[in-house]
Amino acid sequence: xxxxxxxxxxxxGPVSDMVETAGSWLREDELESARERLPIVYIDAIPxxxxxxxxxxxxxxxxxxxxxxxISRAVVSGRVLYGERVRDALLxxxxxxxxxxxxxxVSPSPQPFTVVEYFPSPEVTGFHDPRQxxxxxxxxxxxAGDCSPSHEALDLxxxxxxxxxxxQFQAEMSGGQGRLVRMALAHCGLLP
Amino acid sequence: xxxxxxxxxxxxGPVSDMVETAGSWLREDELESARERLPIVYIDAIPxxxxxxxxxxxxxxxxxxxxxxxISRAVVSGRVLYGERVRDALLxxxxxxxxxxxxxxVSPSPQPFTVVEYFPSPEVTGFHDPRQxxxxxxxxxxxAGDCSPSHEALDLxxxxxxxxxxxQFQAEMSGGQGRLVRMALAHCGLLP
Amino acid sequence: xxxxxxxxxxxxGPVSDMVETAGSWLREDELESARERLPIVYIDAIPxxxxxxxxxxxxxxxxxxxxxxxISRAVVSGRVLYGERVRDALLxxxxxxxxxxxxxxVSPSPQPFTVVEYFPSPEVTGFHDPRQxxxxxxxxxxxAGDCSPSHEALDLxxxxxxxxxxxQFQAEMSGGQGRLVRMALAHCGLLP
Amino acid sequence: xxxxxxxxxxxxGPVSDMVETAGSWLREDELESARERLPIVYIDAIPxxxxxxxxxxxxxxxxxxxxxxxISRAVVSGRVLYGERVRDALLxxxxxxxxxxxxxxVSPSPQPFTVVEYFPSPEVTGFHDPRQxxxxxxxxxxxAGDCSPSHEALDLxxxxxxxxxxxQFQAEMSGGQGRLVRMALAHCGLLP
Numbered sequence: 194x195x196x197x198x199x200x201x202x203x204x205x206g207p208v209s210d211m212v213e214t215a216g217s218w219l220r221e222d223e224l225e226s227a228r229e230r231l232p233i234v235y236i237d238a239i240p241x242x243x244x245x246x247x248x249x250x251x252x253x254x255x256x257x258x259x260x261x262x263x264i265s266r267a268v269v270s271g272r273v274l275y276g277e278r279v280r281d282a283l284l285x286x287x288x289x290x291x292x293x294x295x296x297x298x299v300s301p302s303p304q305p306f307t308v309v310e311y312f313p314s315p316e317v318t319g320f321h322d323p324r325q326x327x328x329x330x331x332x333x334x335x336x337a338g339d340c341s342p343s344h345e346a347l348d349l350x351x352x353x354x355x356x357x358x359x360x361q362f363q364a365e366m367s368g369g370q371g372r373l374v375r376m377a378l379a380h381c382g383l384l385p
Numbered sequence: 386x387x388x389x390x391x392x393x394x395x396x397x398g399p400v401s402d403m404v405e406t407a408g409s410w411l412r413e414d415e416l417e418s419a420r421e422r423l424p425i426v427y428i429d430a431i432p433x434x435x436x437x438x439x440x441x442x443x444x445x446x447x448x449x450x451x452x453x454x455x456i457s458r459a460v461v462s463g464r465v466l467y468g469e470r471v472r473d474a475l476l477x478x479x480x481x482x483x484x485x486x487x488x489x490x491v492s493p494s495p496q497p498f499t500v501v502e503y504f505p506s507p508e509v510t511g512f513h514d515p516r517q518x519x520x521x522x523x524x525x526x527x528x529a530g531d532c533s534p535s536h537e538a539l540d541l542x543x544x545x546x547x548x549x550x551x552x553q554f555q556a557e558m559s560g561g562q563g564r565l566v567r568m569a570l571a572h573c574g575l576l577p
Numbered sequence: 578x579x580x581x582x583x584x585x586x587x588x589x590g591p592v593s594d595m596v597e598t599a600g601s602w603l604r605e606d607e608l609e610s611a612r613e614r615l616p617i618v619y620i621d622a623i624p625x626x627x628x629x630x631x632x633x634x635x636x637x638x639x640x641x642x643x644x645x646x647x648i649s650r651a652v653v654s655g656r657v658l659y660g661e662r663v664r665d666a667l668l669x670x671x672x673x674x675x676x677x678x679x680x681x682x683v684s685p686s687p688q689p690f691t692v693v694e695y696f697p698s699p700e701v702t703g704f705h706d707p708r709q710x711x712x713x714x715x716x717x718x719x720x721a722g723d724c725s726p727s728h729e730a731l732d733l734x735x736x737x738x739x740x741x742x743x744x745q746f747q748a749e750m751s752g753g754q755g756r757l758v759r760m761a762l763a764h765c766g767l768l769p
Numbered sequence: 770x771x772x773x774x775x776x777x778x779x780x781x782g783p784v785s786d787m788v789e790t791a792g793s794w795l796r797e798d799e800l801e802s803a804r805e806r807l808p809i810v811y812i813d814a815i816p817x818x819x820x821x822x823x824x825x826x827x828x829x830x831x832x833x834x835x836x837x838x839x840i841s842r843a844v845v846s847g848r849v850l851y852g853e854r855v856r857d858a859l860l861x862x863x864x865x866x867x868x869x870x871x872x873x874x875v876s877p878s879p880q881p882f883t884v885v886e887y888f889p890s891p892e893v894t895g896f897h898d899p900r901q902x903x904x905x906x907x908x909x910x911x912x913a914g915d916c917s918p919s920h921e922a923l924d925l926x927x928x929x930x931x932x933x934x935x936x937q938f939q940a941e942m943s944g945g946q947g948r949l950v951r952m953a954l955a956h957c958g959l960l961p
Contacts, residue, residue, distance in 0.1 A: 662894075
């Protein structure tokens with residue numbers, strides 16, 4: 194039986210130290226059931242490279258299979274687990290998608306730059322996830338290390354703010370991902 | 386069979402078009418079960434009165450029974466339902482706690498001033514909810530109308546920023562509520 | 578001799594009560610001189626109409642002569658005076674441009690959604706003001722009353738987020754104004 | 770004649786490369802004069818140490834002579850020069866106060882966590898600067914390197930959030946500095 198993992202709230206060590214905690218696991222079918230009943234807490238992390246003044250120079254975009262079956266450029270995204278701090282969920286999903294050497298610099302503040310509401314219907318907000326209603330806290334995360342697409346990502350590209358906003362590139366992003374990237378650029382003062 | 390509701394019919398826009406959908410309701414026991422497995426999406430709304438320059442003059446605090454059994458001064462707080470926008474959850478819980486004439490002015494932006502992580506253990510963040518792991522998007526909401534405590538609230542008082550921060554008043558707030566109020570005041574530039 | 582007005586820091590009454598304070602006025606030539614030596618504190622206010630859920634439905638755009646000689650659609654913008662609170666500068670410029678019946682609802686928090694850096698050279702940030710280096714605190718301000726273009730504005734139009742972002746409309750905005758409007762829409766989750 | 774330096778807007782190299790630009794300098798007496806007529810653009814930087822999850826563990830506080838003649842614990846603070854980006858002013862003042870090896874990680878976003886309005890009168894906002902009306906953009910800046918108090922600072926101490934908020938330590942901060950530190954902690958979710 195496949196189980197979707199969780200971890201204890203007190204974890205401070207590396208992600209690989211995660212242990213199973215009684216009662217904090219969901220079977221696949223239980224998760225499916227919950228997804229039809231409750232909004233799910235997510236994080237969205239926009240990976241960026243910055244210069245030594247902290248200004249964004251490049252945005253990292255994964256290529257992957259999306260919930261709606263399309264292949265899309267996408268940011269790092271994933272569920273917050275029971276007992277997990279938002280900050281730890283950010284680190285775990287970045288490590289999962291970009292490897293253990295990415296050296297993310299998560300913001301000292303828990304204030305997200307926006308909250309993205311994904312709905313099963315594409316009409317509600319334009320942010321679309323056919324599997325679930327997800328409420329994602331979105332953060333811009335500078336990476337100081339080496340990134341390599343891992344897990345389910347097919348590819349990783351680094352593009353400039355101009356390239357990321359260009360119609361051609363935006364057309365490669367589905368489910369609202371292109372819009373989220375432009376919202377992140379706007380927050381950084383770099384929307385072309 | 387007790388059911389945990391979807392939301393009230395008083396909502397104004399296209400919301401009234403929403404119908405109860407099989408699968409979008411949770412029985413009490415199902416909610417209890419989910420609360421042991423998944424973080425739950427919440428909103429926290431700090432009710433304020435402002436002068437005509439928009440500056441906070443008073444903070445509204447409810448008196449109510451808390452999840453841990455204490456009686457505490459508290460802000461408006463509640464779950465976001467499946468299919469519900471964060472904005473609508475704010476309005477619904479404000480109406481539930483402060484009545485239909487409160488005239489809340491919800492911010493045009495979805496960016497919360499902070500995210501509060503409530504854990505079953507009081508040690509993790511200091512924000513404590515023995516029932517569940519809740520991730521609350523916190524907003525400051527000016528109210529322009531008449532407020533009357535309704536639903537489960539025992540009382541409503543309006544206090545100045547100084548009064549709300551005073552040790553005596555802070556001692557009447559449990560589970561991190563006193564700290565949340567001071568965080569809201571800090572965000573408004575009014576922490577004494 | 579033309580004098581650029583200031584007002585005392587303690588003002589709480591209507592704008593028309595402003596009085597001259599010894600030492601807090603600048604002659605035109607002194608202001609010109611300061612503008613060549615110091616960054617000037619500005620506010621930018623993006624006027625919006627919201628529905629009763631607080632969501633932006635329309636953006637208000639003035640038509641006016643810009644510092645660079647062009648005629649452009651523009652948001653409300655102006656200098657913060659010596660001794661003036663940022664909050665009061667917002668109210669004063671909104672009243673000056675949109676009239677006394679606009680009923681602005683200025684945010685309870687002093688946190689701007691962005692800071693716009695205008696430079697005499699258009700290359701530095703893309704935000705261009707040939708007269709000066711201005712640092713503008715930018716706020717989204719819902720208006721509840723009747724607005725009429727006054728002072729130096731030639732016209733006022735209310736447009737939807739989609740219209741404001743459309744290439745045709747963006748082409749009518751110079752000096753970075755079109756970009757600022759899209760940044761405000763992004764902050765409200767409404768960038769198309 | 771002492772001159773207060775400025776630098777060109779296009780600087781990208783180290784701070785020591787600053788060059789005088791014709792017209793962009795102010796004599797001391799001119800700066801004094803401007804300070805009586807115009808609000809001055811400032812940055813406030815709260816230096817912090819973070820753990821590898823990005824959470825603040827320590828706050829760095831300088832000891833120095835304040836504008837009002839007191840000796841106070843204080844954060845990094847200083848003027849934005851004509852032609853200078855806010856981001857560069859942050860880096861310049863951090864280098865000036867904490868040395869060239871401090872390795873600051875300035876946020877990718879220009880959104881400050883608050884705006885602090887300093888007035889010559891201590892009554893207006895509680896933030897007091899007898900020399901001038903200053904409008905300060907406040908940022909929390911993690912430092913990854915070695916810090917040594919330089920320039921006019923007498924001392925640098927690193928304290929925990931609890932220590933920084935304790936009445937004893939707060940009493941060592943004048944002009945609103947203690948309040949600003951607690952506002953920064955509130956923004957990081959760490960106000961005790």
